[in-house]
Amino acid sequence: MSTDLEARLTHAMHAAHAPDLLDVDAEAIVTGGRRAVRRRRTILGSACVALLLAIGVGVTHWSPLSVEDHRSVAPAATPHRQVVHVDPHAFDGSGQVGVEEWTISPDESLRRVTVTEERSDGSRAKQVLTWDFDDVPTIPSTDATVAPIRAGLRSLGAGTFLVVTPADASHAQLITGAAVPPHGWAVAGPNLERIDGTSYAVGLFQVPRSEMKAVAGFRMRLGDRVVDTRGTAYATTRLPDSDDLVWAAADGRFGIMTAEGSDSAWDAAGADEPGILGSFWSGPRPDMKADIPGFTSVATFGIAPHGATDIQVLYPENWPDQSMSYVTLPGREEQLVVARASAPTKPGGSPDTGAIRLAWTDARGKRHTAR
Amino acid sequence: MRRDDAEFTAFVEASQASLLRTAWLLTGNGAAAEELVQAALVKTYVAWPRVRRESATAYARKIVVRLHLDSTRRGHREPLTRTGSVPERASHDVYSESGDEILALLQYLPPRQRAIVVLRYYADASEADTARTLGITAGAVKSGASRGLATLRRLMDPAAADADAARSLT
Numbered sequence: 001m002s003t004d005l006e007a008r009l010t011h012a013m014h015a016a017h018a019p020d021l022l023d024v025d026a027e028a029i030v031t032g033g034r035r036a037v038r039r040r041r042t043i044l045g046s047a048c049v050a051l052l053l054a055i056g057v058g059v060t061h062w063s064p065l066s067v068e069d070h071r072s073v074a075p076a077a078t079p080h081r082q083v084v085h086v087d088p089h090a091f092d093g094s095g096q097v098g099v100e101e102w103t104i105s106p107d108e109s110l111r112r113v114t115v116t117e118e119r120s121d122g123s124r125a126k127q128v129l130t131w132d133f134d135d136v137p138t139i140p141s142t143d144a145t146v147a148p149i150r151a152g153l154r155s156l157g158a159g160t161f162l163v164v165t166p167a168d169a170s171h172a173q174l175i176t177g178a179a180v181p182p183h184g185w186a187v188a189g190p191n192l193e194r195i196d197g198t199s200y201a202v203g204l205f206q207v208p209r210s211e212m213k214a215v216a217g218f219r220m221r222l223g224d225r226v227v228d229t230r231g232t233a234y235a236t237t238r239l240p241d242s243d244d245l246v247w248a249a250a251d252g253r254f255g256i257m258t259a260e261g262s263d264s265a266w267d268a269a270g271a272d273e274p275g276i277l278g279s280f281w282s283g284p285r286p287d288m289k290a291d292i293p294g295f296t297s298v299a300t301f302g303i304a305p306h307g308a309t310d311i312q313v314l315y316p317e318n319w320p321d322q323s324m325s326y327v328t329l330p331g332r333e334e335q336l337v338v339a340r341a342s343a344p345t346k347p348g349g350s351p352d353t354g355a356i357r358l359a360w361t362d363a364r365g366k367r368h369t370a371r
Numbered sequence: 372m373r374r375d376d377a378e379f380t381a382f383v384e385a386s387q388a389s390l391l392r393t394a395w396l397l398t399g400n401g402a403a404a405e406e407l408v409q410a411a412l413v414k415t416y417v418a419w420p421r422v423r424r425e426s427a428t429a430y431a432r433k434i435v436v437r438l439h440l441d442s443t444r445r446g447h448r449e450p451l452t453r454t455g456s457v458p459e460r461a462s463h464d465v466y467s468e469s470g471d472e473i474l475a476l477l478q479y480l481p482p483r484q485r486a487i488v489v490l491r492y493y494a495d496a497s498e499a500d501t502a503r504t505l506g507i508t509a510g511a512v513k514s515g516a517s518r519g520l521a522t523l524r525r526l527m528d529p530a531a532a533d534a535d536a537a538r539s540l541t
Contacts, residue, residue, distance in 0.1 A: 005520055005527075006492060012473045013396055013493035026383035029409065030376050033416025 239299055240323035240340050248329050248336045254301065274308070274334070274360070275370035277301040279353040295342040296351050297321075306333030308360035313339035314369070316355050379419050383412055386428045389494075393432055396489045397439045399478050411435040432494060433504045436486050440505075476526045483507075484519040491516050 239246050248254040279300045298319075304311045304326070315322050324339040337358065343351030359369045387408065394404035394411075411434040415422065422430050477485055483505065490496040490504060491512075498516075502509045 005524055008473055009488065009492045009520075009523070010495075013392075013489070016474050026380040026387075029383055029412045029416060030379060033379075033413050033419075 239338055240325050241321070246325070246327065246336070246338050248327050254329075254336055273370070274303050274305040274358065274368075276313075276356055276358050277303060279351075279356060295320075295344060297340060298343045298351050298353065299338065299340045300353070300356050302337040302339070302358040303329075304335045304337050304358065304360050305362070307363040308335065310359075310361045310367075311335070311337055312359045313337060314357040314359055315339075315341045315343075316352075319343050375419060378424075379416055382424075382427050386431060387412075389428065390431055390435055393489060393494060394435050394439070396474070396477065396493055397436065397482075397486060399474075407435055407438055411438055414438075429496075429500070429504075432490075436490065436504055437506075440482055440486060473523065473527065476523050479526055480519050480522055484515050484522070487512055487515040488519045488523075 246254070279298050300313055300315075302313060311324075311326065313322075313324055319341040321342040322339065323341075324337065326335045326337045328335050343353075354371075357369050357371060359367065361367050390408045390411065391404055394407040395401060398404050398407060411431050414434050415427070415431045418430075477488065480488060486505060487501055490501045491498070496504065498509045498512045501512045505512070507515075
């Protein structure tokens with residue numbers, strides 16, 4: 001019986017109709033590989049510098065970083081791109097997808113792009129995307145032709161993005177796919193030209209889910225906004241000292257897309273009081289003290305009230321690698337605070353997250369601390 | 372294009388079908404399989420100067436398997452308030468398009484057992500090679516394969532499996 005089963009398994013594994021898997025773009029892999037080699041060299045160099053610094057100043061643990069500290073080093077929030085998630089269920093992927101029409105209302109409050117799929121059976125599927133585009137100068141209405149997508153949209157489980165950017169060098173790379181991180185596919189949309197001659201372009205490109213954070217992190221700047229097809233706005237930031245993307249939605253949801261491609265989402269809509277929302281731990285990281293047995297990397301989320309200054313996530317002093325970031329919740333005044341540290345694990349493996357506190361100073365100068 | 376890059380590109384084109392199928396059998400998910408293979412190939416590219424050409428596919432497959440197992444081990448989470456949906460999440464039926472029940476049942480195997488079954492019965496790897504790929508002993512491969520097959524048998528025909536078990540006890 002075992003032999004029959006083994007034979008059946010072998011046959012099924014070789015003969016089964018696998019889903020329509022996309023071919024790997026070898027050229028893109030090479031591009032991504034070169035980038036990984038460069039990044040590794042940079043990380044090694046940075047690690048040497050950090051080690052020399054640590055030896056030089058005798059650092060044994062870090063004090064909590066304040067928002068002001070972070071602001072002083074954070075890149076300016078100068079969004080000039082809009083990224084819209086195209087609903088993957090809108091198209092069946094059998095045909096070519098492109099941008100059909102781009103319009104702006106007379107008062108410039110509404111920007112609309114019609115994305116169309118021309119299917120192999122001749123039918124057409126349309127999706128109209130609208131969003132507020134107040135960070136980008138006016139673009140006149142124009143008609144455009146449907147542009148073919150290079151690799152097709154067969155794998156609609158991956159993220160599909162519509163991107164509008166100024167037609168500068170980075171945009172040109174984006175549209176050709178050269179700058180799309182290793183596994184992306186790009187399609188050139190119509191070029192949109194303003195009366196003053198400034199060019200913009202619309203592009204559609206598709207990336208696997210694990211690359212969504214790379215798209216956001218690599219292509220969007222801190223503070224850029226993402227709007228989904230239902231009009232929900234998202235703000236993004238990075239989990240400190242990592243490539244993980246933290247996002248917060250206008251409806252109170254927030255979440256993390258880790259560099260490894262896993263997602264977690266939570267809802268802070270019911271969190272009326274400022275304080276710690278909770279913590280997330282995901283195992284040791286090779287670049288931090290969490291690599292030492294007995295330490296675990298912990299990420300902590302909190303809500304700081306409107307007008308709060310000198311925000312700090314207070315970890316126990318023996319938790320090294322402390323760092324912090326924040327993002328203003330879309331449509332709200334509060335800030336989603338994101339911090340991380342390496343926590344000594346207790347017997348059983350869980351860090352003592354109950355000891356974490358959020359501290360801030362209100363508009364009257366009074367200091368607050370909350371769980 | 373550098374000579375190494377041309378060689379690597381040829382390797383990707385020659386090996387990707389087999390790697391994709393391995394990843395799909397491990398994950399049961401087309402999109403995840405694509406991502407797994409792409410990530411593994413990027414890592415293979417980084418190591419390419421050190422990779423022996425005759426065993427490059429085995430090297431890349433080893434990365435595919437280890438990345439998959441790493442991803443299944445990662446992630447202890449503390450729920451904050453309640454879980455919502457992420458901005459965009461696709462759903463996939465595991466092995467939904469395979470048309471074969473036995474593949475659908477693979478998902479019920481623990482990740483390492485599934486990896487052993489895939490390496491032994493799809494990649495035709497020996498017990499020793501499977502052990503090297505997974506970083507375990509040949510004995511663990513043997514017992515993992517045996518348990519995996521027993522689980523599949525039980526899932527396919529619970530009554531027969533129970534009868535077999537009863538016979539083996541007497």
